Amino acid sequence: MTHFMANQPEGFIIMPKIAVPSLNSRRYAETFAVFVEHSLEYPQMLDELVRVTQFLRDGFRLLDIGAGTGLLIRSWSERFGSIRPGRYVAFEPNPQHVECLLATVAELEVDHDIQARPFTLDTPLSKEFDLALFSHSLYWMPDPALHMLHAASALVGGGAALAFLGGPYGVHAMFPLFEPFIERTTPMLQNNAISSHELVHGLRSYGVEPEVRILPTPIDLTGLFEPSAAPQLAEFISFCMQLEFTRLPAWLQADMIQYVQGGCVPQNGRLYWYLPTASVLLSLSKG
Ligand SMILES: C[S@@+](CC[C@H](N)C(=O)[O-])C[C@H]1O[C@@H](n2cnc3c(N)ncnc32)[C@H](O)[C@@H]1O
Numbered sequence: 001m002t003h004f005m006a007n008q009p010e011g012f013i014i015m016p017k018i019a020v021p022s023l024n025s026r027r028y029a030e031t032f033a034v035f036v037e038h039s040l041e042y043p044q045m046l047d048e049l050v051r052v053t054q055f056l057r058d059g060f061r062l063l064d065i066g067a068g069t070g071l072l073i074r075s076w077s078e079r080f081g082s083i084r085p086g087r088y089v090a091f092e093p094n095p096q097h098v099e100c101l102l103a104t105v106a107e108l109e110v111d112h113d114i115q116a117r118p119f120t121l122d123t124p125l126s127k128e129f130d131l132a133l134f135s136h137s138l139y140w141m142p143d144p145a146l147h148m149l150h151a152a153s154a155l156v157g158g159g160a161a162l163a164f165l166g167g168p169y170g171v172h173a174m175f176p177l178f179e180p181f182i183e184r185t186t187p188m189l190q191n192n193a194i195s196s197h198e199l200v201h202g203l204r205s206y207g208v209e210p211e212v213r214i215l216p217t218p219i220d221l222t223g224l225f226e227p228s229a230a231p232q233l234a235e236f237i238s239f240c241m242q243l244e245f246t247r248l249p250a251w252l253q254a255d256m257i258q259y260v261q262g263g264c265v266p267q268n269g270r271l272y273w274y275l276p277t278a279s280v281l282l283s284l285s286k287g
Helices: 025-038 041-052 072-078 097-107 144-152 170-181 196-205 226-243 248-262
Strands: 019-020 060-065 084-092 110-114 129-135 154-164 182-184 211-215 218-220 264-267 270-276 278-284
Touching: 025 097, 025 218, 025 226, 041 072, 041 154, 041 211, 041 278, 060 144, 072 097, 072 170, 072 278, 084 097, 097 110, 097 170, 129 144, 129 264, 144 278, 154 196, 170 182, 170 226, 196 211, 196 278, 218 248, 226 248, 248 264
Parallel strands: 019 182, 060 084, 060 129, 084 110, 129 154
Antiparallel strands: 154 278, 211 278, 218 270, 264 270
């Protein structure tokens, strides 16, 4: 049996699709940790966060949606010094991440309310926040623009909603190339087909024009293509494709590795994959 794909040139034949499980929440947390280990984006995201939140005063109220392990709030607190959130509400459904997040906020001694569940369009909100933050979490939400607008409805006048999201490059470009070859046997958690491009057009379709900046954020893959690093590379690509990479046939593994390696640029003895992250900002007027 062969399958023909829509939008593909004639002769592009996909053999029977390869059954493969998506990452479950434990494997998601494990592979995300490998991704973060190599990512150089967080310092740039932090600079951007500091730049767009200069309006915040000590005691500000923060809504952090998809807070993860609390990595961003930790480095932001270190950078922000005397300006600290007076109220910190986070939504985070991944149990592994919630455990780390609770440890982070306890260590930072921030007054917190950690909601160990997903943020949805039905999540009741009251108008009380100065900042709503989505750091790489909108991929999980079926209509990312509407989720961002829902969070923005909880802002007080002069507040802002900020989303960090992969730009339409790298992982986003890779994802649809290989997805047609596979049949997921378990539901996918994070949809890497969503990038800032989809978010921005979604916001426009709701009549909202965001301020967008593309941050030149590389990911450092030095040494990852050495044979000894094969297990780490497998974790990295598992996260990119949101599946169990080692369960794929050798030819497909090789194609994915070649795709990532082919997009890397050597510089000053390091090997970088250019993976720009976008900052998408909605600012509410005062009053
Ligand atoms: C890529 S991680 C980013 C974590 C962190 N914000 C960071 O930048 O390092 C995405 C996080 O969003 C969480 N998430 C997924 N769906 C969510 C939802 N509906 N509401 C809140 N968080 C969600 C996931 O569990 C995961 O921890």
